[in-house]
Amino acid sequence: MDEIMPYRSTTIATVIANAIVIIQCLESARQAGDFYPTQEAMFASGIGNTTHVAYGEIMGYASTNVPAYSNENDTYVSYESHYLYGVYMGMKWQCVEYARRWLFIRKGCVFKSIVGAADIWTEVDSVQRVIDGKCFPLKKHPNGSPLPPKNESLLIYTRSGIDMLYGHVAMIVDILPDFIRVAEENYDFSYWSRNYSREIPYRMINGSYYVEDEYPVFGWMTVEDNNQAKPLDEATINILIKLNGSLFDLDLSIEMI
Known part of the structure; x- marks a missing residue:
């Protein structure tokens, strides 16, 4: 219940408004001679209205306090920059923006500019703590690693076809015996039922661990x-707000996504 509280009021208001519109439409259709069962019609419409999330609306929260926003369509590019406490997070609401913001909120770190999510695997070898510039290495674990996926890692997808022109990145937020749970933006546009976006199976084959998703995966990267990297606290946030523009010395303002 705590996971849906932040957007409960918006959801309830939307559902009520939609119900009124549906009833009005059904009555108009009935007067025109077309009869549609009220219960079935409202149920079908309700499924659509509660699963697809409009652009910029919150789909869910992961890791206690990291909201994921809907891009509504995976082909849409807003070209709008998103800043948090004066630090550049990325382009609204792309997968890279979410990965950087998750690391910023949960570890106080960000990573450098890249063109596409797949480039994290080939071009990013560390994250940088915003408050003091200290860098922590990112360790690559190729899909097929002798070590299993690790919580709080970045799951990196390759470029593959029209659906993955720039690849994809998701944050691993929980590990189960046969599944990982991830949080992400710009993959699906439905409200989350839990504190993650989806579960992805993984298994061991001949001593190696493979994440088995619909799209090919480079592997996962651990900080x-x-x-030493800690979640943002009030003291750190106050420092960041005071520093404000000076944080762009971290060369984040040229990020493309």
Whole structure:
């Protein structure tokens, strides 16, 4: 219940408004001579209205306090920059924006500019703590690694066909015996039923671990911080707000997505 509380009021208001519109449409159709069962019509419409999330609306929260926003259509590019406490997060509401913002909120770190999500695997070898510039290495675990997926890692997808022109990145937020749970933006546009967007199976084959998703995966990347990277707290946020524009010295303002 706590996971849906932040957007409960918006959801309830939307559902009520939609119900009124549906009833009006059904009555108009009935007067015109077309009869549609009220219960079935409202149920079918309700499914559509509660699963597809409009652009910029919150789909869900992961890791306690990291909201994921809907891009509504995976082909849409807003070209709008998103900043948080004066730090550039990325382009609204792309997968890279979410990965960077998750790392920023949960570890106080960000990563450098890249063109597409797939480039994280080939071009990003560390994350940088915003408050003091300290860097922590990112360790690559190719799909087929002898080590299983690790929580709080970045799951990186390759470029593959028209659906994955720039690849994709998701955050691993939970590990189960046969599944990983991820949080992400610009993959699906439905309200989350839990504190993650979806579950992806993985399994061991001949001593190696493979994440088995619909699209090909490079692997996962873990932040090697030795527990030094911590979630943002009030003191850090206040410092960031005071610094504000000086944070662009981290060369984040030229990020494309």
